[in-house]
Amino acid sequence: MDKLLKKGLRVFNIVLPVLAALLLGAIAIRADGADPIRVYRSILQSAFFNLKGLSSTLVYATPLIMTGLCLVIAFRGGVFNMGGEGQLYMGAFFATVLGFSVTGLPPWLHTTLCLLCGAVCGALWALIPALLKAYLHINELVTTIMLNYVAITICNFLTNGPFCYSYQYTSTQPVAPSAELPLLFPGYTLTAGIFIALAVGVFVWILMNRTTFGYKVDTIGYRQEFAEAVGMNVRKRTMQIFLLSGAIAGLAGATVILSVYHRFTPSFSANPGLGWDGMTAVMLGGSSPVGTVVAAVMLGAFKFGSVSLQVKFGIPTEVIQIVQSSLMLFLSIRFIRENSETVQRLLAKASTRTGKKKKEGA
Amino acid sequence: MGSKIEAVGLTKYFGDFTAVDHIDLAVREGEIRALIGENGAGKTTLMNMLYGLFRPDEGEIRIDGAPVKLSSPLDAIAHGIGMVHQHFKLVPSLTVYENLMLGTEIERELKLGGRTVRLPIIDTRRERQAVQQIVDRFDFMLDIDRPVRDLSVGERQRLEILKMLYRNVDVLILDEPTAVLTPQEVDMLIENLHALKREGKTVLLITHKLAEVKSCADTISVIRAGKHVVTVTNDDDATTEMLAEKMVGRKVADIDRTRRFANDRKVLYRVDSLCAKDRNGRQVLSDVSLHVRAGEIVGVAGVEGNGQSELIMVITGLMKHTKGSITVDGADVTGVWPHELKAHKFGIIPEDRYIRGLCPEMKVSQNLIAGFEGQERFSRHGFLKRKAMEENRKEKVEKYQVRLSSKDPYISELSGGNAQKIIIARELGQDPKVMLACQPTRGLDLGSTEFVQNELLRIRDEGKAVLLVSSDLSEVLALSDRIVVMYRGRITGHFEAGHVTAEELGLYMVGAKRMEGLAGEEGNDG
Ligand SMILES: Nc1ncnc2c1ncn2[C@@H]1O[C@H](COP(=O)(O)OP(=O)(O)OP(=O)(O)O)[C@@H](O)[C@H]1O
Numbered sequence: 078m079d080k081l082l083k084k085g086l087r088v089f090n091i092v093l094p095v096l097a098a099l100l101l102g103a104i105a106i107r108a109d110g111a112d113p114i115r116v117y118r119s120i121l122q123s124a125f126f127n128l129k130g131l132s133s134t135l136v137y138a139t140p141l142i143m144t145g146l147c148l149v150i151a152f153r154g155g156v157f158n159m160g161g162e163g164q165l166y167m168g169a170f171f172a173t174v175l176g177f178s179v180t181g182l183p184p185w186l187h188t189t190l191c192l193l194c195g196a197v198c199g200a201l202w203a204l205i206p207a208l209l210k211a212y213l214h215i216n217e218l219v220t221t222i223m224l225n226y227v228a229i230t231i232c233n234f235l236t237n238g239p240f241c242y243s244y245q246y247t248s249t250q251p252v253a254p255s256a257e258l259p260l261l262f263p264g265y266t267l268t269a270g271i272f273i274a275l276a277v278g279v280f281v282w283i284l285m286n287r288t289t290f291g292y293k294v295d296t297i298g299y300r301q302e303f304a305e306a307v308g309m310n311v312r313k314r315t316m317q318i319f320l321l322s323g324a325i326a327g328l329a330g331a332t333v334i335l336s337v338y339h340r341f342t343p344s345f346s347a348n349p350g351l352g353w354d355g356m357t358a359v360m361l362g363g364s365s366p367v368g369t370v371v372a373a374v375m376l377g378a379f380k381f382g383s384v385s386l387q388v389k390f391g392i393p394t395e396v397i398q399i400v401q402s403s404l405m406l407f408l409s410i411r412f413i414r415e416n417s418e419t420v421q422r423l424l425a426k427a428s429t430r431t432g433k434k435k436k437e438g439a
Numbered sequence: 440m441g442s443k444i445e446a447v448g449l450t451k452y453f454g455d456f457t458a459v460d461h462i463d464l465a466v467r468e469g470e471i472r473a474l475i476g477e478n479g480a481g482k483t484t485l486m487n488m489l490y491g492l493f494r495p496d497e498g499e500i501r502i503d504g505a506p507v508k509l510s511s512p513l514d515a516i517a518h519g520i521g522m523v524h525q526h527f528k529l530v531p532s533l534t535v536y537e538n539l540m541l542g543t544e545i546e547r548e549l550k551l552g553g554r555t556v557r558l559p560i561i562d563t564r565r566e567r568q569a570v571q572q573i574v575d576r577f578d579f580m581l582d583i584d585r586p587v588r589d590l591s592v593g594e595r596q597r598l599e600i601l602k603m604l605y606r607n608v609d610v611l612i613l614d615e616p617t618a619v620l621t622p623q624e625v626d627m628l629i630e631n632l633h634a635l636k637r638e639g640k641t642v643l644l645i646t647h648k649l650a651e652v653k654s655c656a657d658t659i660s661v662i663r664a665g666k667h668v669v670t671v672t673n674d675d676d677a678t679t680e681m682l683a684e685k686m687v688g689r690k691v692a693d694i695d696r697t698r699r700f701a702n703d704r705k706v707l708y709r710v711d712s713l714c715a716k717d718r719n720g721r722q723v724l725s726d727v728s729l730h731v732r733a734g735e736i737v738g739v740a741g742v743e744g745n746g747q748s749e750l751i752m753v754i755t756g757l758m759k760h761t762k763g764s765i766t767v768d769g770a771d772v773t774g775v776w777p778h779e780l781k782a783h784k785f786g787i788i789p790e791d792r793y794i795r796g797l798c799p800e801m802k803v804s805q806n807l808i809a810g811f812e813g814q815e816r817f818s819r820h821g822f823l824k825r826k827a828m829e830e831n832r833k834e835k836v837e838k839y840q841v842r843l844s845s846k847d848p849y850i851s852e853l854s855g856g857n858a859q860k861i862i863i864a865r866e867l868g869q870d871p872k873v874m875l876a877c878q879p880t881r882g883l884d885l886g887s888t889e890f891v892q893n894e895l896l897r898i899r900d901e902g903k904a905v906l907l908v909s910s911d912l913s914e915v916l917a918l919s920d921r922i923v924v925m926y927r928g929r930i931t932g933h934f935e936a937g938h939v940t941a942e943e944l945g946l947y948m949v950g951a952k953r954m955e956g957l958a959g960e961e962g963n964d965g
C-alpha cells in the first residue's frame with residue numbers, strides 16, 4: 078500500500094508540472110487570441126491521429142529518444158553529463174563528413190559506418206570531461222556545459238571554413254545517397270532512424286536492469302563511497318558511463334543528419350537543442366528507460382504540433398517553446414517531497430486502513 | 440496515575456507488517472526507564488512515535504495524563520519530549536555553542552530610548568553565556584568554543600543531549616547511546632543521566648547492554664516482536680540472565696571460547712611498519728606492525744580516534760600510506776584497491792555500516808552481492824542471474840536469522856542490527872582467508888552478538904585469520920587470542936590473551952603506560 082501510494086506520488090509529481098506548463102502555455106495562446114483548448118486538441122490530433130502526423134511525430138522523437146537515453150545512463154551513475162548537445166554536434170558533423178567523402182560503398186555498409194563514426198566521435202568528445210573528472214576530480218557539470226560551446230563553435234568553423242559548400246547557406250556538402258537512412262514508407266518522412274532509437278532503448282533497458290554493469294552504475298550513483306569500499310572500480314566505471322553516454326548522443330546526431338537533413342548545418346539542433354530536450358525527456362521519464370522513451374515521443378508530438386500550429390493558426394512556435402521551457406522549470410521543482418508531512422500523514426492513513434482490514438480478516 | 444509520559448495501545452504498521460503491536464507503557468516523572476529487546480523488536484519505531492517522527496496507526500500518547508497528537512519532532516519538543524538518535528545531526532565546522540544554538544539564535548538587541556530593537560545579528564557573547572550556563576548546570580564537560588569536528592564521539596553525544604536540554608525538554612529519549620562509546624565515556628554518560636534524574640527529568644533509554652541497564656535504570660521494559668513483554672523494577676530479582684531470557688524467549692548460552700590454535704601456524708596477514716599522514720599532513724599512523732596467524736583472532740583495542748579508523752582505511756586501500764607494507768598470505772597488498780583485496784580473499788566488515796557497508800537505497804538481495812556481482816555464481820557474461828540472487832537472499836536471510844518486514848525490502852527499512860547481519864552474511868559467505876572485523880557487534884542485541892561472535896570464533900577455528908578492531912573492550916577481551924593496544928597512532932602494548940586485565944589494558948589505552956621497543960617488528964613472538 079505504501080509503495081502504491083509512493084508510486085502514485087511519483088506520477089503526480091510528473092503530471093502536475095505538465096499541467097502547470099500547459100496552463101502557462103494556455104495563457105500565452107489566449108494572449109495571442111486563440112482558443113487554448115482547440116489548439117491543444119489540434120496538436121494531439123495532428124501528432125497522433127493520422128498516419129502522416131504520427132510519422133512526423135516519430136521523426137521528431139527519434140533523436141530525443143536517444144539524447145534522453147544517453148542521460149538515463151549518466152544520471153543513474155551519478156554523472157551529470159550536460160554535454161549531450163556538444164557530443165551530438167560532434168557525432169553529427171563527422172558522420173556527415175564520412176557520408177560525403179566516401180562513395181561507392183553499398184548503402185548498408187556506408188550508413189553503418191557513418192552511424193558508428195557518429196557514436197565514436199560523440200564518445201571521444203565525452204572523453205575530455207571523463208578524463209578530467211576521473212583523474213583530476215574536476216566537476217563535470219561545468220566542463221560539459223563549457224565544452225558544448227566549444228563543440229558548436231568548432232563545427233561552425235569547420236562548416237564555414239574547410240568544409241564550406243555553399244555561400245548562401247552555411248552547410249556542408251550533402252551526404253552520398255548511400256549514406257542516407259532509408260525511408261520506411263514511400264510518401265512518409267519516417268526513416269529507419271526510429272529503429273535505431275528503439276534498439277538503443279532496448280539496449281539501455283537490458284544494460285541497466287539485467288547486467289552487472291547496470292548494477293554497478295546504480296550502486297555508484299546511489300553511494301559512491303559504498304561502491305568503492307566493496308571494490309567497484311569507480312574511476313573506470315565513471316569513464317565507461319561517460320563514453321557510453323557520449324556515444325549515444327553522437328549516434329543521435331548522426332541519425333538526425335542521415336535521416337532528416339542529409340547535410341550538416343550548424344543550426345540543425347534548433348533551439349533549445351536536441352541535447353537539452355533529452356534532459357526534459359529524462360526528467361519526465363524519471364530516469365527509467367521506458368519512461369524516457371515514452372516522454373521523448375510525447376515531446377516529439379509537441380515539437381511537430383508546434384510546427385503545424387504555425388501553419389494552421391498562425392501561432393508563433395515561441396508559444397510552444399514557452400510550454401517546453403516552463404515544463405523543464407516545473408519539472409525541476411519537485412512539487413511534493415515524498416517524505417514531507419502531508420505525505421507521511423497520507424501514508425499513515427493508508428496503512429491504518431490496511432492494518433484494520435488485516436485485523437478484520439483475521 | 441501520575442505518569443509523565445504514557446503510551447496506550449500504540450501501534451505501527453509498515454504495510455502488512457506490524458512493527459509495534461498495541462504497546463502500553465507508562466513512565467513516571469524522574470524515572471530512568473530502560474527499553475531492551477532484540478534487533479527489530481520495534482524499540483526505535485516506538486520511540487520515533489513518541490518523538491513525532493512516525494504517526495501511530497492506533498493508540499494514543501499521553502503527557503501528564505492528557506492525550507497529545509505529535510505531528511513532528513518540533514511538536515514533540517514543544518511538548519517537552521526530546522530524542523537523541525544514534526546518528527548525530529551536527530555541523531562539523533561550527534563550534535559547540537553554535538551547534539547548540541542552531542535554530543534558536545539569540546539576536547543582538549539595541550536600546551533606543553525606552554524601546555529595545557532586535558537586530559538580525561547574532562549576539563555571540565550572550566549565546567556563549569547561555570550555553571556555558573547549561574553546560575555547568577548539568578556538569579557536562581564540554582569546551583563550548585571547540586569546533587564539532589574535533590570532538591570525540593562521546594562529546595558529540597553530550598552535545599546532542601544538551602541541545603535537547605537547552606530546548607527545555609522534560610523527557611529525554613536516547614536510542615542506543617552507548618553503542619558508540621568507550622567504557623570511560625559510558626560511565627560518564629551514566630553519571631550524566633543520574634544528574635538529569637536529580638533535576639527531575641525523565642529518561643527513556645534503549646540499549647543492548649544489560650550491564651548498563653543494571654547500573655542506571657530504575658525500571659526495565661522488555662519488548663519482543665513488537666509487543667510489550669514485561670516491565671520490572673531494577674532490583675536484585677531482575678538478574679541479567681532473567682532479562683536476557685525474557686528478551687530472547689530462550690536461555691542465552693555463554694559463548695565457547697576454547698582456543699584451538701597452535702602457535703606455529705603460518706602468518707596469514709602481516710602489517711609491517713605502516714605509516715600514514717592525513718590530509719593536513721598530520722602523522723596518524725607511526726610504524727604500526729602486527730600480524731595474524733591462521734586460526735587466530737588479534738584484537739586491536741584503543742580509545743576511538745587513536746588511529747584505528749586510519750589503520751582500517753589504509754589496509755582496505757581507501758587511504759594512502761607513506762611507508763610500510765601489508766601482505767595477505769605472502770602476497771603484497773600494500774596500497775591496492777578494494778577490488779584487488781577481494782581477489783586475495785580479504786573480507787571486510789566496515790565500521791560505518793551505512794556508508795561503506797551497505798547501500799540503503801538498494802534492496803537486501805542487491806546488497807548481498809555487492810562487490811561479488813562479477814562472480815560466476817551471480818552473473819554470466821555480464822548478465823545478472825536474478826534467480827541466483829533470489830536464492831542467495833533466501834539462504835542468507837534464513838541462515839543469519841535476519842528479521843525483515845517484507846520479502847526483499849530496501850536496507851533503509853531494516854533495523855540497525857538486522858542491517859549489520861546483511862554485511863556479515865555477505866562477507867562471511869565468501870569464505871575469506873583473512874577477515875577484518877570492525878565493530879562487528881555494534882548495536883547488535885544479545886542473541887545476534889552471540890551469533891556474530893560465534894561466527895568469528897568459528898572461522899578462526901577453520902583456520903582463518905581475524906583482525907578485530909573494536910572499541911568495546913569486553914568484546915576484544917572475550918574474542919582475541921592476542922591483543923594490541925593503539926594509542927596516538929602507535930602500537931603501545933602487545934599482550935597474550937588471558938595475561939592481561941581490562942584495567943591494565945585501560946592504562947595502555949589512555950597512554951598512561953606503554954611498552955618499550957615495540958616499533959619495527961612487533962612484540963615478543965613476532
Ligand atoms: N521505514 C520502515 N519501513 C518498513 N519496515 C520498517 C521500517 N522501519 C522499521 N521497520 C521494521 O520494523 C521492525 C522494527 O524496527 P525497529 O527499528 O523499531 O527495531 P529496533 O527494536 O530498534 O531494533 P535494533 O535494536 O536493531 O535497532 C523491523 O523489523 C524493521 O524491519
Ligand SMILES: [Mg+2]
Pocket residue numbers: 482483484614854855
Ligand atoms: Mg533501533
